[in-house]
Amino acid sequence: MAGHATQQIDNTDLWGGKISPFSTSYGKLMMWFFLVSDALTFGGLLIAYGYTRHDAQDAWPIGEETFNSMPFLGHGFPLLYVALMTFILIVSSVTMVLAVEAGHRMDKRGVVKWMIATIIGGFFFVGSQAWEWYHFIHGSEFGKIELADGSQAIVKGHFGEIENFKVTIAGKHHKKGDVITEDLMHQYQHAVVAGDIENGVITLHDGSKATINKKADTHFEMIIKKDGKKNKVGDKLEGDKACKQYYEVINSGVANKVIYGANLKQNEYGPQQYAQFFFFITGFHGFHVFSGVVINIIICLGAVAGTYHKRGHYEMVEKTGLYWHFVDLVWVFVFTFFYLV
Amino acid sequence: MERDDIIEYSLDAHHSEEAGKAIRKKILNVTILLTLITVIEVVVGAKWGRASTSGVTWQMIKYGYIVLTLIKAAYIVLVFMHLGDERKSLKYVILVPYILFILYLIFIALMEALAVGHAWSTYGS
Numbered sequence: 278m279a280g281h282a283t284q285q286i287d288n289t290d291l292w293g294g295k296i297s298p299f300s301t302s303y304g305k306l307m308m309w310f311f312l313v314s315d316a317l318t319f320g321g322l323l324i325a326y327g328y329t330r331h332d333a334q335d336a337w338p339i340g341e342e343t344f345n346s347m348p349f350l351g352h353g354f355p356l357l358y359v360a361l362m363t364f365i366l367i368v369s370s371v372t373m374v375l376a377v378e379a380g381h382r383m384d385k386r387g388v389v390k391w392m393i394a395t396i397i398g399g400f401f402f403v404g405s406q407a408w409e410w411y412h413f414i415h416g417s418e419f420g421k422i423e424l425a426d427g428s429q430a431i432v433k434g435h436f437g438e439i440e441n442f443k444v445t446i447a448g449k450h451h452k453k454g455d456v457i458t459e460d461l462m463h464q465y466q467h468a469v470v471a472g473d474i475e476n477g478v479i480t481l482h483d484g485s486k487a488t489i490n491k492k493a494d495t496h497f498e499m500i501i502k503k504d505g506k507k508n509k510v511g512d513k514l515e516g517d518k519a520c521k522q523y524y525e526v527i528n529s530g531v532a533n534k535v536i537y538g539a540n541l542k543q544n545e546y547g548p549q550q551y552a553q554f555f556f557f558i559t560g561f562h563g564f565h566v567f568s569g570v571v572i573n574i575i576i577c578l579g580a581v582a583g584t585y586h587k588r589g590h591y592e593m594v595e596k597t598g599l600y601w602h603f604v605d606l607v608w609v610f611v612f613t614f615f616y617l618v
Numbered sequence: 619m620e621r622d623d624i625i626e627y628s629l630d631a632h633h634s635e636e637a638g639k640a641i642r643k644k645i646l647n648v649t650i651l652l653t654l655i656t657v658i659e660v661v662v663g664a665k666w667g668r669a670s671t672s673g674v675t676w677q678m679i680k681y682g683y684i685v686l687t688l689i690k691a692a693y694i695v696l697v698f699m700h701l702g703d704e705r706k707s708l709k710y711v712i713l714v715p716y717i718l719f720i721l722y723l724i725f726i727a728l729m730e731a732l733a734v735g736h737a738w739s740t741y742g743s
Contacts, residue, residue: 299708309712320720324727331731334738341667355667360660364653371649374698378641381633590632602698606691613687617663618680 326554338547340616362405369398370605377598380591392577399570416538421545428505437492448485472532
């Protein structure tokens with residue numbers, strides 16, 4: 278470009294020197310080469326994920342079971358939130374392509390308008406991913422449980438709300454007869470993991486003991502994820518009998534029978550590598566989105582300042598656009614292999 | 619300092635208002651297509667996902683997903699990233715090495731994984 282109009286090059290002159298045989302500028306070509314190498318990185322990561330998944334012995338987590346929450350609405354919305362995230366990213370890709378198109382018409386206002394829309398979409402996506410991570414790390418209210426026969430199960434259903442703890446034996450902070458109504462879920466899950474619940478009596482941090490007042494669970498269902506002596510992978514246990522089995526373990530006072538959420542040491546959803554790959558791949562992608570937003574902001578400021586207008590072309594917008602579309606492209610694959618398949 | 623010994627070229631660097639209209643229409647169509655594919659994927663995932671189907675049905679759905687993903691990817695690369703409008707030489711320099719390498723890597727990694735998985739499951743028996 279640089280002041281020259283687009284020229285039609287004769288095929289015989291293409292590789293003769295002084296011109297780009299690809300008919301594109303140096304910067305754009307290098308952006309493409311960078312994207313190819315970055316695509317190899319993501320390809321390598323996803324294939325490593327596929328490798329682990331193919332040689333895993335335990336049941337691999339199922340997307341629509343693992344990701345079924347919506348902000349403000351709770352559980353029971355399989356894949357809806359991640360679909361929304363995907364849609365947001367596709368739309369921000371579209372606004373980016375519109376910014377590039379406006380640049381080709383030297384329409385400065387159009388470029389700035391669509392770049393701002395793209396930046397907002399990018400922020401929405403990064404925010405959504407933070408929420409998704411928060412939920413993934415926190416886990417479900419039931420957690421994954423190890424049953425008496427050694428099998429492991431995840432639980433679907435509606436967790437009956439904990440109303441309060443009523444102190445029966447005083448500890449350092451609580452007196453007998455105190456009714457505790459704050460931070461119940463956190464204390465409850467902590468006690469479950471530590472094995473501090475026996476026959477409906479919870480031992481709190483300060484050593485006091487309290488009875489748990491909790492509403493009944495509804496739509497209770499356990500899905501077996503690891504073989505035991507009796508239950509096999511894929512078995513579904515429903516109703517009161519299953520519920521009784523679950524609470525026998527909770528009330529047994531044995532530690533480490535239940536896992537809530539996921540981190541790098543344990544996860545409730547399935548084989549441990551699943552959480553590692555989830556954090557690494559979606560994290561690496563999220564980092565790309567974040568840098569994309571930062572680059573978009575810089576280029577948008579450049580457009581506002583009129584730098585590209587004076588230069589006579591908006592190729593910088595086009596190059597950033599390439600990077601931004603690439604981020605969208607990677608997400609299409611992450612979406613398929615982590616959530617759908 | 620402006621160099622005049624190197625001429626840089628950019629395909630379609632500028633276009634008219636008229637051409638812009640056609641391009642925007644194409645962008646709109648691709649947007650609708652991509653959204654539609656995503657909606658189909660999610661509806662199928664929620665209703666006939668891995669939790670509720672198995673065997674041949676699930677295999678077909680799985681490969682269906684991969685085909686839909688590749689269609690989406692193709693539209694993003696060829697239309698949004700304008701690779702479809704670039705010169706043939708550039709198109710192939712970008713696509714051919716990548717696709718060849720990745721196909722080979724998928725083949726060898728997954729074959730190996732299946733063999734390792736098989737070895738683990740039969741270990742000691």
